[in-house]
Amino acid sequence: GAVVSQHPSRVICKSGTSVKIECRSLDFQATTMFWYRQFPKQSLMLMATSNEGSKATYEQGVEKDKFLINHASLTLSTLTVTSAHPEDSSFYICSVAVAGIKETQYFGPGTRLLVL
């Protein structure tokens, strides 16, 4: 299957700092990537759809100025959590859309963010 990488896998930061998370599609070019957030013992919630070369589409309730998404190339999308606070501590996971028969999404390994 498709290989998607995320960096870093784990990050601890102080409250008020900004954190950048990278999502890379290693096998193919991806015009669309998705960013999800998962709090402990909860399901995945879509935050935004990242489109190469254009502005991201954010889900209702997600602050676009706090969660900056940049999809500058066909293989890389970045999520920046600006002025992070403890309530932003979560598991952030990206996925890549795959066109084809099964049209599934392949997920990256995720990034665990802890804001102190």
Add this chain to the structure above:
Amino acid sequence: AQKITQTQPGMFVQEKEAVTLDCTYDTSDPSYGLFWYKQPSSGEMIFLIYQGSYDQQNATEGRYSLNFQKARKSANLVISASQLGDSAMYFCAMREGFGGYNKLIFGAGTRLAVHP
């Protein structure tokens, strides 16, 4: 309105036995796709199986099969011959419309524990 419902927070199964994880969905779109993902404790999302709304036969992938009952709007996952490594969270997801560029909506998940 909740579009994907997984009513079993947790399930137990004996090793080598079969287990069924329930999933019901709600959509007015005649074209949709249903997915099952496995999430072990590491957090990665592993794609298991896909069923399209127009598929005539139930999907199968090795020990995984999807019991698709369109009229009941259910898409239960059946795992045959359970193994200890099957212990994980399992998420049912739906995508309205065809095309990998449409977002996935996830259910709350079911935690499966396989006992020796």
